[in-house]
Every structure is written in C-alpha cells, then in structure tokens.
Amino acid sequence: MSDIHANLLALEAVLADTAPYDKVWCLGDLVGYGPDPNECIERVRGLPGACLAGNHDWAVLGKLDLRSFNREARIASAWTREELTQESHAYLGELPARAESDGFTIVHASPREPIWEYVLDTQVALANFDHFTTGVCLLGHSHIPLMFVLDGERRRCHIVLPEPSDRIEIDSRTMMVNPGSVGQPRDGDPRASYAILDTDADTWEVCRVEYPIEEVQGRMRGRKLPRRLIDRLASGY
Ligand code: ZN
Numbered sequence: 001m002s003d004i005h006a007n008l009l010a011l012e013a014v015l016a017d018t019a020p021y022d023k024v025w026c027l028g029d030l031v032g033y034g035p036d037p038n039e040c041i042e043r044v045r046g047l048p049g050a051c052l053a054g055n056h057d058w059a060v061l062g063k064l065d066l067r068s069f070n071r072e073a074r075i076a077s078a079w080t081r082e083e084l085t086q087e088s089h090a091y092l093g094e095l096p097a098r099a100e101s102d103g104f105t106i107v108h109a110s111p112r113e114p115i116w117e118y119v120l121d122t123q124v125a126l127a128n129f130d131h132f133t134t135g136v137c138l139l140g141h142s143h144i145p146l147m148f149v150l151d152g153e154r155r156r157c158h159i160v161l162p163e164p165s166d167r168i169e170i171d172s173r174t175m176m177v178n179p180g181s182v183g184q185p186r187d188g189d190p191r192a193s194y195a196i197l198d199t200d201a202d203t204w205e206v207c208r209v210e211y212p213i214e215e216v217q218g219r220m221r222g223r224k225l226p227r228r229l230i231d232r233l234a235s236g237y
Contacts, residue, residue, distance in 0.1 A: 002140025006034030007183025028054025
C-alpha cells in the first residue's frame, strides 16, 4: 500500500479488507493532507513488513523545501509538523527512501528519484527501468493504480491500467507496479486503493474498499485543514 496521508479510517478499512496477510509494504507518504498522522504512524509501525519515506514525510521532517508544495499541501504539512509527537517524528526520520525485500525493489516515487519523481508516462518509465535490477519495482506517489511493463528489447514499455480484482501475472518481464493511494485516491474512484501481491501464484491485483469518507472530512474540518483537501476525498481526485 502507499500514500496513506494520515487517513486512519481508510487505512483501517484496507487492513480489515486484506487480512490475513504475511507482510505489509508501505510505500511512503504516511502523513500530509489528512487528520490523523500520529495514529497512522502508530498503526503502520506495528505491522510486519517494511515502510519507506515519501516526499510528504520528508516535508514534515524539514528535509524537503515546502516551496515545492502547493498552498494546501503546505498548510497541511505545517499543521502536521506541529501535531507530530516526538516518537512519530523519530519514526519518520528512520524510514529509508528505497529498499529491497524478497526480491522486489520498493520505493516511494521512482527508482531513479525515490522521493520525488512521478512515473506517469512511458517515457519517464522507460528511463527508470535501468535503475533497478529486480524483476519488479513497487512504487506509489502518483496515487493512481497502474503498471508499466518493459518490452523484450528494453527499448519500449507499455502502461496497464488495472481494473479492481484483475489478477495480473508477474512474469519474467520487468515491471513497475503502483497500488494507488489508501488515503487520497486520484483516479476518480474515491474508495481506498491497495494491492495484493501473491508471491506463490506470482500475481498482483488492485483492490478498492469503501471507508467512511464523510467522517474523515468531519475530522479534517475539526482540524481546520484546507477545504480543497476535504472536498477532493469525495470525488477521488
Ligand atoms: Zn502522496
């Protein structure tokens, strides 16, 4: 899963929907935008698996210039920074930007630029295939579930937009796979997005799950987070 963005109710819905699981890989952006940063960090740190740092995590740590964010993201980031406990702050500070686990490369954004680059088109994707050596790289950051597959000669790649519950084979080709966003989907479907990776069957599938969006919006209003961030959860954009 990726891009929880302090949306605890979406995170809980995903964990309930996907259980039982052996491991959870969290591909960064635990915080930023949403109303419950400490609670999300607490929940993720108790899960078996690995967690990476995203650009929003770095922003609240002061490791990234807030001027690169839009106005609403800046406001939410500043609020989050005030809100974080010392423990949460320390946890975010220890997260790596890139990892390899069980034969998979995992990053937040792209293998070439693990914190910041968006992989949304085949040109950017193609340039990134030279930056990991495992068969599959898992990434997040764009908040859109998708996959890029490298073609045989390594000169071209194509994009796949998976439908929920499509079981997609992970074969010997090189791939980059994005599970979409738990806490702030941007593909027009407001349901929380995550993916199940089945390493016995060698498949992955995107899953979508409903969560109480209005309740999260109420919490955001209570914390005086920007209106646009509140509204966009309902449209999934
Ligand atoms: Zn994000």
